[in-house]
Amino acid sequence: MLQNTATVSIEANEMARAQQLVAAISRRFEAQVVGQARLRETLLIALLTGGHVLLESVPGLAKTTAAQAIAESVSADFRRIQCTPDLLPSDIAGTQIYDAAQGTFVTQVGPVHANIVLLDEINRSSAKTQSAMLEAMQERQTSIGGQSHPLPSPFLVLATQNPIEQEGTYRLPEAQMDRFMLKDVLDYPDPAEEAEIIRRIDAGIYSATRKPPAAASLAAVVEAQELVGRIYIDPAIVRYIVGIAYVTRNAAQYLEPRLASLVEFGASPRASIAFSQAARALALLNGRGHVIPEDVKNLAHRVLRHRVVLGFDAVVENIPVETVIDAVLASVQTP
Template sequence: MLQTSASARIDPAGLARAQQVVAGISRSFEAKVVGQARLRESLLVGLLTGGHILLESVPGLAKTTAAQTVAEAVSAGFRRIQCTPDLLPSDIVGTQIYDAAKGTFVTQLGPVHANIVLLDEINRSSAKTQSAMLEAMQERQTSIGGQDYRLPQPFLVLATQNPIEQEGTYQLPEAQMDRFMLKDVLDYPSPAEEAEIIRRIDAGVFTPEQAPPAAVSLDSVTAAQELVRRIYIDPAIINYIVGLVFVTRNAGQYIEPRLADFIEFGASPRASIAFSQAARAMALLNGRDHVIPEDVRSLAHRVLRHRIILNFDAVAEQVPVETVIDAVVAAVQTP
């Protein structure tokens, strides 16, 4: 339920404790991952809201390292699943194995039963396997042999896609893409950052023996998640969010006709939900107990880039979806 009363706001002590959780995770992240500040922010938003994240980048930009580092920082279980065309749903969710000695079937839980799961190159798995994984993400449980098994909490899925190699891939359908709260696109490091990566490798920072102790506990993360749900979001901000999403569906009335013609389909109501949840987390990351318009605007690319479907004309003219999103944001009055 949305908090719209000033009396329901968070006490300063609770906000300070949540800030300590965020600071501890951030320190652990920065100790291992060079740069990638926006990735750190996206991972924290996903962790604090329980929303899943789709990452797109070329290989070698520390996606696995980042996910594993966050898991180590919060004492969370971490599993990496390398998606391939022959990967089966049972390889992810689990299966039943016959125990000849006991004469019964024994349930073996799959790697999705972890706090943080990295689905590497999700578009290389078949549609059936993608569907099984996305069902686990949505329902937060798996069904094996007619019995339901709850996934651990907190639970966060990071799925990756490689944009430069499409042979042998199965593109995620739009309806399944919509289930990811955020989609982030990672950039190459700067020359200085790349040199620092080499120095850290030479110093042994990435060896298992150098893994730092956990910065915070899983219980503290759960408490921070509960606090995020109580972050105040004003009705004017809610209307602003809904207005942004509405314009993506009725672009011809609000943005430049040339850009509006590139939109095949606008964003669904899941975009509004993602905006409201992620904006609360952004407010917490910035030490506030309330959402401001800048929290929403800073998330616009990540919330909308996989939800606005552009047509073939946009592809032919190489118009990035971010250009359309910027026009949508500029068209809606800031409260």
């Protein structure tokens, strides 16, 4: 369900504090990660909305470093889970261990009980393990020994996929990918950025002993999350968002026949919800108390690329989903 679009006053000092938080996290991120400005924006949007992110990239593009930098910048608890085919749901959620000295079972929570969790190569874990993790993402709690254990707040999952290796992997079903607010695809650094990475490694910048202190607190993040919910989104932009999702489900009526024939399934209502929430966060990142159509357009690839499902012909013709998304945007009138 979309959030209330009624106008809520945001005080200047509240916006100033939010901008200070964003600037502090950004400086910490840029000190640890070279380039990757869009990844920084994506992670900030997820942090401010409580959404989750699916990242697709080849190895070595600083996904772990980026997630850890965001976590350390706000004193968040960070855990990295390397997904493998033998990973069990209890390895993620937790289990009960028998304490012989006490003669009772003791609950031991799993690594998912952290503020920021990196699921490295999620498609290498089995479908059962994937389901356990996605349930934790959705319900914000785990069940161990018949008891529910709430996850901390804020809570953010960053899952990664390697697109170049398919052997020994379990493809994420579309219905499960739909639970990720955003999907980003990372590019290789340009030559200047790659040279800077080498310079920083040689200078010892990534040494554990040289890590700077936290730039903000988790309490400041929670305050900013509350502020995001008060960002104004005009009903005309809500209709624009819903119109985009509608066109993906009725492509034959709005897109030219060649592209329309490639679309097997359109975006679910979760896409509209993700647009609304992420656009509010993006407006806050840009220092605005209201959403503009450009916020929605900026997010279109990240919100829709894992929700618009193309058929086999798209693979044969080498037509990326982003091409279809751009055609969808062009078919909907901007308010």
